[in-house]
Amino acid sequence: MRGRRALSFALSLLIAAPASGAAPPPRAAEAPCPTHGIAMHGAPALPSDFHHFPYAEPGANKGGKLRVGLAGTFDSLNPFNLKSGTAAQGLVGNVFQSLMARSQDEPFTLYGLIARSIDVDPARSQVTFHLDPRARFSDGKPITAEDVLFSFDLLKTKGRPQQRIAYGLVKSIDAPDAHTVHYDLSGVGDRELPLILAIMPVLPKHATDVERFSEATLAKPVGSGPYVIADAQVGARLLLRRNEDYWGADLPSQRGFYNFDEIDIQYFRDGNSLFEAFKAGLLDYRDETSTTRWASGYDFPALADGRVVKETLKNENPKGMEGFVFNTRRPLFKDIRLREALGMMFDFEWVNANLYAGLYTRTKSFFDESELSSSGRPASAGERALLAPFPGAVRDDILEGRWRPPVNDGSGRDREMAKRALDLLESAGYRIENGVLRKDDEPVAFEIMVKDRNQERLALNYAGSLQRIGVDARVRLVDEVQYQRRRQKFDFDMMLGQWIASASPGNEQRMRWGSSSANQEASFNLAGAASPAIDALIAALLAATSHDDFITAVRAYDRVLLSGFYVVPLFHASDQWLAHSTDIARPARLPRYASPMFGPTLESWWRQR
Template sequence: MSTRLPRRDFLALGAAAAAAPFISGRAFAASPTGTGLHGLSAFGDLKYGPDFTHFDFVNVDAPKGGTFNFSPPNWVLNQNPLTFNTLNTFVSRGDAPPRMGLCYDSLMTSALDEPDAIYGLLAKSVTISDDRNSFDFALRPEARFHDGTPLTAEDVAYAFTLFKKDGHPSLLLPLTHLTEAKAIDAHTLRLSFDGKQSDRTFLDIATYPIPAKSFFEANPFDASQLKAPLGSGPYKVGRVSPGQTIEFERVADYWGRDLPVNRGLYNFDRIRIEFYQDRQAAFEAFKKGDILFRQEFTSRIWATGYDFPALKSGKVVKREFPSEKRPMMQATALNQRRERFRDPRVRQAVALCFDFEWTNRNLFYGAYQRSQSTFEKSAYRAEGLPSPAELALLEPFRGRIPDETFGEAVIQPPSDGSGRDRKLLGQATKLLAAAGWARKDGSLRNAKGEPLSLEVLVDDDTFVRVFSPWIENMRAIGIDASARMVDSTQYQARQTSFDFDAIVMAVSFSATPSRDEIDELFHSRAARLQGSRNLPGTTDPAIDALIDAVGAAKDRDTLTVAMRALDRVLRARQDWIPNWFSANHRAAFWDMFGYKEPKPDFGFPVEAMWWFDKDKAARIGKT
């Protein structure tokens, strides 16, 4: 399963932050031109003015020190939590370790207690041109790479040009409308666009990590690199054992360590990640104290596994933290690049075979809720009948999008909880018959005599266990269904090249999604780009147009309408089979850390916000 975050979450994964004494923030769409701005937001005023001293969600007096050894719960770009074979996280190929973003700064960066605001980091200010198609960044002259060399506008221009040409799709696609990245002088960068970009495109692009030009002039820009590209962030790569362990060491003389929004962040001297191919092995390492923090994604272990001595004695804390206030999706993609999955009736029939109610009761210990929306847990989830505003967007496509779009928002029907709901399986059988699949010798075949086969690709035996009842239901109605478990490297390679029938992905979106963020999952152009997250291969002009409407929204109400309309079409198309979600983070950790509550609403980077508490560690014998 792939768990991904939007590009704007490079802050949450370790990019540093800074603020500059410029004019107070204005809504991005209404931001003044021709003057330096210290921050931008998609809609509304910025929370933090030019004279703020630190973010509210940090402890400015947090001590520095200690080692944080954890299992990353999320990752971006080509990163893989199970293994790694490259330290170049900017390309589509290869497996990079999570948290490489800790090593790089960006032009601007997000605050985790605001839904869409960004503040200057490498750039002390940004000036918008009168036509709003170019942005001039005044870079901080004190910015330095880890080798002491200056970080200049040439480095930034080179990085954007490189990403636009050969970068990972998450970096490449938003740069579609970038026409030029130019160094005006050593400390002034200009990004120019063709006028077709969304305002919120810029919010993503401005948070891209910036490696050194000198590194990629001397080294190939591919997945062969087990030497870390040179960065300027609060951490640098330390000890590395390929595929097994990576350590990130705090940079003692980090150029931005005293900037206001860095106060209270990046407190651990060392961040260590150990890689386990097997979930149970990782859990055993946590029980022994080799791993110090984990989020639990296996409901069976959460319900029955936390009874070991260290927890009973109070050395380990088991608790829940509120989830972020942002949309998410966990769903199974059926690959429409394969002809047998192009008929929506086939996809709907496959979905009807999944008995969530039985699975939740018998395998999940009642820990989850059924996902229905593409944008679950958010105001962007469509409910009931379309509103007049939604209909205004949808009506032009009547006859070209499913008729179900115009009725109640499509939901996956609940089962009777038996594990083999005869009514739902009967509906699935009728849908497959209508799609031209007839049962012969116990299996479904089309007019060419080809069988209807479906292989679910997984990289963990937990999903083999979870999906086995679903597979058995598919087999009961004549689908030649199976699960194929492969190692993490093969899994990532097959996902990147779209070499699968069905695959699961979990995605967390920004609280204020940009057009480009949605593009990579649903737009036609992403379907052809290997490494993108358009795993079903969705190609639909109506979807593309609705994504354009998302990008054109100038206020939150308009954005919400466009997102709900998009949700309706995606759900009616049955491109993704919704899985399940949890309302909270289920976390366990050795009681040796300090942290401030409540957590921020839009991110949970414990490795960046928490700190080592020597007194707590001494009490549990973890000095």
């Protein structure tokens, strides 16, 4: 049972009297004075009197409509439950907002939003949020501590897996008054947890259907953000309209953002249709992910006459991992030698030259192109100390920074690489019999699940390479809804996974690679990894108190993930490619760590006319 002070809102939301037996909140002398922000390491970069985020334009024009297109579909307006994989995009931030707002110009720093200030002790075992009395939901109801406690309870029991795990660490929560919420985190030892609690969405207790919260729903939600939902057509369209009474428009963390009167989000099941809509001027913005299109597809009239422009942008954020992931819950993929050998058969050099115009870079780390990457760096003494309790968890070549993904000759039929793979397989007890790779009379056969034609093309190429060493890899294309449901239930042999990296990896790593998430439905632990070394290093990066200790822990963690050969690394674009109508504009200053550079609804952009 949680210690909690009862809230009494009967007398015009006056301070509540303590409930009998409830633990009192910390005395003022036990905690520092409230501060305007919190950083994962060190202090916030911006002073308490900052005017706006560096990458926002507070003088931006307000008005007009933004038209954006997204691939896929949706069947729900609730992005916080287990069915959130099929929820509409564009709700978080626009409709729903959290206690504090994240700056994309720092690795992980939060500033005031619904909570105007925060108290945290040096050990981060006690955290108190002070709510802004001006905060309101879109229906005009005030946001109080009661809504925060309600949201915490609801998401802890019915929210997404990462929320359930993180909130489950909290020892107790109480509300001393209508605008104060205190969390007791004593004994947890997780320095990121106060920040995780700070980015919790605040839901309205008076307008949330608890009984049906776990279901997909198209009921228009009540939020506290700058937009409300004007229209929602399942799988086709979401129309957001500015809330003229948005309470937070002049907060420093909000100035210069949310500049459009309406945001029209259109969904396309087919990528070609999405591109054609952009070419025809029906959409204002496009993130380009196709190298073929980027290299040769932008020759339409609107680009030639200046109505559309292309941009290539780059910031400092690490490049994450994307690759074919082995579901190690399947007995076939338990053998790490099999996983490594199958990974050798992905011919990046041929694929990049023939399918992607040579524009991609092979990914060699889960935090590539950043100081967090272990690639090319011998392990430091600090890393070796962290890894010492887990002998064999990291291979020697990875420990020494020498390992790279295998390099093929680019012919598409590299005999030397196939020989290396077969030699490794032979050492693990596999043999080719009548053209079929077998072990203990069982053939090596599995399915690669994909969700679109681009994934299918890549998977078919990889399956063809695997066939050269006797592996039967069948490619199966499924629709988006089926894909997400099978992913959430881990009902696949192999699929394409993506692990977006941030400059401050933290609690989300538990949901991606931690043992506790290996069999938790809808987690992002696609591989089913369950390793004491991984768990210990996630704990180490969360416990780091300095930037140097943090880097040490993340690099050691990177080495353990690479040594597990859970993924066949693919590739990444070092730059972000985008095209947009010249009717819309963005700040010249880019966010240093955003990935992607802009959200799906271009929060920092505006319409010029």
